[in-house]
Amino acid sequence: MRNSNEIHAGTFSLPVWRDYWELGKPRVVLVMLVCALVGMALAVPGLPPVDKVLFGLLGIGLASMGAAAFNHLLDRRLDRLMIRTASRPVAEGRLGSLQAATYASLLSVAGITLLWIEVNPLTAWLTLASLLGYALVYTGFLKRVTPQNITIGGLAGAAPPLLGWTAITGQIxxxxxxxxxxxxxxxxxxxxxxxxxxxxxxxxxxxxxxxxxxxxxxxxxxxxxxxxxxxxxxxxxxxxxxxxxxxxxxxxxxxxxxxxxxxxxxxxxxxxxxxxxxxxxxxxxxxxxxxxxxxxxxxxxx
Structure with missing residues (x-):
């Protein structure tokens, strides 16, 4: 039989991959990718090119998860004070700040690079602007200084259908x-x-x-x-x-x-x-x- 210390430790020793997965807010990103996919579909009369769809969704998804990971990192102090977010990986200490920053950076760079090489530079630039808008402007600044943070910062979160559209057409x-x-x-x-x-x-x-x-x-x-x-x-x-x-x-x-x-x-x-x-x-x-x-x-x- 395991002793109480082992049981206590076991309750907090989740597999690391789950902590990293949670860091990217996959359920939120999934909603964003659905909106991006619709933008892709509406951009052309018929079916959009399969390679642009796949690389576009992958690049947008990676960059979005990177932005979400930066959100966890920058909000770790606030997250500890709220029941809804206190169990997040960085807030609870299951992942360190350096781990979170490295993971967020790798995802973001991978997503933007993939979009630049396999999709088009316009989508890469717009995705980068959206990432910075959410991770830095909203999370790092607006969220802490104004009750209109959601109204102003919502523009970054509204970008996915535009990113999907430009991924297919290269135009706004x-x-x-x-x-x-x-x-x-x-x-x-x-x-x-x-x-x-x-x-x-x-x-x-x-x-x-x-x-x-x-x-x-x-x-x-x-x-x-x-x-x-x-x-x-x-x-x-x-x-x-x-x-x-x-x-x-x-x-x-x-x-x-x-x-x-x-x-x-x-x-x-x-x-x-x-x-x-x-x-x-x-x-x-x-x-x-x-x-x-x-x-x-x-x-x-x-």
Whole structure:
């Protein structure tokens, strides 16, 4: 039988590869890659070139995981103060700062280099700008100084469909920027819902999230107002002719549900509702981009 010290040690001796894997926030990166893939598909009338898709997704994915690892590194002190993040590999000490910095750098360099060589320089430069925007501008600066950190810093997180588009065409197109605008408008109600739920933890950590600096009631109102902005922006693909009736019908149904959840966030006091709204918003953005994809290929077959 193992003694208590061995059991105690065993609970913290996770395989190293799992700690490195967690460092890259794979679930968040997966959502980003779905959005990038839709950008690739919408960039051309037919199927995009397979090699550009594979190398593009791999390069964007590696760079995104590198940015996420830098986020873990720079936020390690704040993460220790919050229940949601206290068990992260660097915050808990399972990985050291040098290990995290080396891993983040290797992933980032590998991703940008792959994009430069196998895809095109424009996508490499835009991915680098997105990486620096998230890891340095948002995590290292905005997150600590302004309650509008999510609004301003959300541009970096909204880049994946643009990166996917440029990976295929090598050009920036207004339709690609519209996809960026959709994610940019969606980010505040998505994240502020979570910030309302975790308000006390952010206050304890000294992070100036909107519910901490302006109060919960104000933050709930902003979630509701930004929800309407998101609804308006998500109708633009149909208005501009980028998408057709399949997308319109689907996005109207999604928006009704999105409005329902965030109306409950605005008017309610139950903290379980903002968390439920946060989780729904992830499904919302994934389904919205899936609708864009289905509408695109359906229109090609008619």
């Amino acid at each position: 197109h207004p339709d690609a920027l519209l996809l960026v605008l959709i994610i940019f408008a969606w980010t505040p109600p998505h994240f502020w819902a979570l910030a309302i739920y975790k308000r006390e933890e952010y206050a304890k950590a000294g992070v100036p999230m909107l519910p901490v600096t302006h109060g919960e009631a104000f933050a709930r109102l902003q979630v509701w107002l930004y929800t309407w902005l998101t609804v308006a922006v998500t109708l633009l693909p149909f208005v501009t002719g980028m998408s057709g009736w399949i997308y319109l019908v689907g996005v109207l149904a999604l928006n009704l549900r999105f409005l329902h959840w965030n109306w409950r966030v605005w008017r309610g006091k139950d903290l379980a509702v903002p968390l439920a709204s946060f989780w729904f918003s992830i499904r919302y953005i994934l389904l919205l981009f899936l609708l864009l994809l289905v509408d695109h290929y359906t229109s090609l077959m008619t």
